[in-house]
Amino acid sequence: GAGVSQSPRYKVAKRGQDVALRCDPISGHVSLFWYQQALGQGPEFLTYFQNEAQLDKSGLPSDRFFAERPEGSVSTLKIQRTQQEDSAVYLCASSLRTNEQFFGPGTRLTVL
């Protein structure tokens, strides 16, 4: 079956632009996570959804970051007024409640 997909795979933005990153989780997976992976580092938690409810957004670095999952399936991570320090790989993962997470290939964001 299909795994977690993310689009676009690569995104180049000029500083100050807004970007939207999409995640399509595995069908039926209740839990959805976003992580940020800086170059040479491990992933860092951004936010968590259970169905359409955003239960934890403690990892979002600033109010420029916003995530939604309105129908409990596809999720979008939006970054407003991008800055150079936002350059990273953004990973999405889904799971069946408390089981292990399945990760997508990530979106590599480069802010110039």
Add this chain to the structure above:
Amino acid sequence: AQSVAQPEDQVNVAEGNPLTVKCTYSVSGNPYLFWYVQYPNRGLQFLLKYITGDNLVKGSYGFEAEFNKSQTSFHLKKPSALVSDSALYFCAVRDEFSGGYNKLIFGAGTRLAVHP
């Protein structure tokens, strides 16, 4: 504070030899521990996890990990390395204050290079 440490940036091993990738953790309660592998341009793939029970956990692709509570370690092992095992390996612990879902805290990763 909760944390995961992977003390080696890179591990080099010859094909056919045993391999160990080290991981230590710091949590105040009982840990939920995970290993993931990342191949270039691909997402992280789950290898194995420890929740409770037997300290030796077996996972995918012939990997296993040993939980050692006294040493707060969860080292990843494989008896005989393959060139195709070359990848980036991440150890992770579940945030114990996450309210029951797997909010993961990752180590910085260890690059494994298996030479023919």
